[in-house]
Amino acid sequence: MNSPIRPPADAALAHGEASALIVRLLPFIGERRLEPGDRLPSERLLAERFGVTRAIVREAIAKLEAMRVVERRPRSGVYLRAESQVGSLDAIVMKADLGLPFDLRESDHLSEFRSILETQAIELACVRRTQEDIDRLDACMSACRERFGRGESIAQPSADFHLAVVAATHNQFLLRAANSCYLATRELREAVFTDPTVCRRSIRDHQKIRDAIVKGSVTLARRAMKDHLHVANHYWRTQFATGEAAAGAASPAKHRRRRGPMTR
Amino acid sequence: MNSPIRPPADAALAHGEASALIVRLLPFIGERRLEPGDRLPSERLLAERFGVTRAIVREAIAKLEAMRVVERRPRSGVYLRAESQVGSLDAIVMKADLGLPFDLRESDHLSEFRSILETQAIELACVRRTQEDIDRLDACMSACRERFGRGESIAQPSADFHLAVVAATHNQFLLRAANSCYLATRELREAVFTDPTVCRRSIRDHQKIRDAIVKGSVTLARRAMKDHLHVANHYWRTQFATGEAAAGAASPAKHRRRRGPMTR
DNA sequence: CGTACCAATCTGGTAATACCAGAAAGCGAC
DNA sequence: GTCGCTTTCTGGTATTACCAGATTGGTACG
CATH class of the missing domain: 1.10.10.10 (Winged helix-like DNA-binding domain superfamily/Winged helix DNA-binding domain)
Structure with a gap:
């Protein structure tokens, strides 16, 4: 699996x-x-x-x-x-889940929180990662590349990659907190990760991160993660601003009622 | 009222x-x-x-x-x-809330998570703290000293102090995550913070932390927090071990029913 | 007057029951 | 076999009722 x-x-x-x-x-x-x-x-x-x-x-x-x-x-x-x-953390996450908007301040705080979790997580990941963790990272990388090749959004596999990094710490608390972050931003990430420039950059960064983890180099990994998060948060902030502008009356986050057969 | x-x-x-x-x-x-x-x-x-x-x-x-x-x-x-x-993070917190036990591994991970949050938080707190934040810190310190003077447990005011530090970051996500940590460990903290040695040490450490934040010295503050957390986690781990040993009987504070271990 | 006591009436907590509509499974007709 | 119907699941919702603390109001008593 x-x-x-x-x-x-x-x-x-x-x-x-x-x-x-x-x-x-x-x-x-x-x-x-x-x-x-x-x-x-x-x-x-x-x-x-x-x-x-x-x-x-x-x-x-x-x-x-x-x-x-x-x-x-x-x-x-x-x-x-x-x-x-x-x-609870999820009481905020819920806001997104219910279609209630974040303000810019909250958005920045979320980015900050995420950065804290992940920059610390990657250091632990360098030390604790198992082969299984690495395989999972690679699977996410593959998924990213494949979707990008098909011109699709890489929002989900990209989030999966980040979560896989956190998962490599084998710390449930870190993982759950990080997961909440990605749940909260799911919708907006979809928009960000359709831009080919963003995708290319992300995939490149992820590769660096992955390599650093495999190598077990804490300093390399932290550097790579910090760079990546810095850029990512910038893109994110930009996207948020534009989305905010267009978010006038009706909340756009409402087309969630999917009822498909849900193949599992 | x-x-x-x-x-x-x-x-x-x-x-x-x-x-x-x-x-x-x-x-x-x-x-x-x-x-x-x-x-x-x-x-x-x-x-x-x-x-x-x-x-x-x-x-x-x-x-x-x-x-x-x-x-x-x-x-x-x-x-x-x-x-x-x-x-969610709270799905774990709930375990404590429902009287289900943590295992040692989870306990360590919680300590790690808490340390990550708070060592990063204190750096932000040094920069962002307002007078109101400082007043809150001082109020917690007073509460600690007062309770200690009366020979009571300082578990609650001590937790309040730590949360006040995180609150000084003005980052809701950090605060909520940290709060979850303290909720998860409420019961066991009660036991730890009856030991006068622990209390004295905690109050002293807290004072250092508070002063560093007031001074706005990031390096001092981080040092103080790291030291404090290191010692605190040690006490915590010890207490956990003994509590674990005695956990055959029901949880001391509550008369809640508990079934099998079920830690999956 | 003031106070102690009692009953009506709030509250959430729980139960028992019924109906709806989508989904799935059984099953017969072809 | 496959099509299509019907039965029987599922969760989703509504209705009604009763219990037991808590509150409140008033009343009877001192």
Whole structure:
């Protein structure tokens, strides 16, 4: 199983009324000026207000609770948590998943976070990589080249490569955090990685990174990764700005409802 | 109602049948040898099997879905996702929250992850800290000293200090990731931070860190943080080992049910 | 008056049941 | 065999009801 470790399917939160309710719930919280510690309306009221069942409300709240956006107190109510302090990483990732936009500041912070993870990860990867890790890197490289040759976007195999690097640290926490980053930026990456210039540059950089890891040279690898991330973040920022400009009214991140047979 | 500082209330996932079901569900997945991509039994079967309602099953699955442990495919089934690749950071944090044990390997990886976040964070903090950030650091220091003076555990204010450092980066992603780390280790930290030696050492180290941040000296701060983390991780590892040995009995703080080891 | 106590009424937590629509499997007709 | 129907799965949603803490309001008592 050398293929890049990737889920067969799309992201998770897009289905059903419960997710739709979350999307409507967040602005509702905003316009009500609810602050951390405040209580949300009762489940029954919310159900009535949004025209759904209590079961739907409870499912939505369960998800928000899992992401530490909200806290349930039995027989008392549902309370908003202090977002910045207790929200989970995925509570932000979810924003993208639900079609809510990032602002530029958040985008930069995400880039910074990703850079931190990956520059540290590659050093560990140089030391810990196994043959299997290297095979996975090569598989991603092949996938990139193949897709590029067909003129397709290399967004996914490129992300897979980066994740494969992190995976070579064999540290689950690093891997999961990095994965969240790539989930959060999936849509915009699609756009960035259609530009042939970007693709060529990426593939070249990835090759350097891969070679450095194989060689086990920490300094080489870190240098290569830093260079790559620097350029990548630049492209990313540019793309984000243009996307931001075009993101006027309707959120373009909405065509996610794929229902295909899902070959697995 | 505005109590000074809200004792973070108990963590999130601990209430009710849905959470209990998650705890029973994970071992169930394990003993059934379900692998990524496999389908879970239908909701109705699970409900019958575990003696709860479908509503409970759905709530539990909603949480697992939010943490990207499983994936729902409408009118098809609930499928296990590739854990290492797609699970969220909080899917691991949850383990602690549900009373499931870490193994030593995971514990070390968590320490490593935390160290990466915080050593990078402190550099940014040196540059970006505002007066408000410094005030927060000082408040945490005071809380530490006060509690230590009363002979209480400084686990919470100590964690608050570390989080305040990360908060000074003004990077939400860093903060949330770091926060997840401290949530995951809450219980064990309580034990570690009752030892006066540890407390004294921590407070001293924190003071150094705080001063370096105020001074804005990146090199000093990084040095101080690295030293502190090194020692802290040592204490932590020791405590973990002893805790592991005594883990035959139930978790000391909670009277939560736990089943088999199931660490996969 | 003030206070202690009690009952109506909130809350979330859980249960039981039913129906819908897509998907898949069985199965008969050809 | 293959086509096409029907049955039987699946999750998705709605409805209703009851339980038990918590809150609240009022009332009876001191």
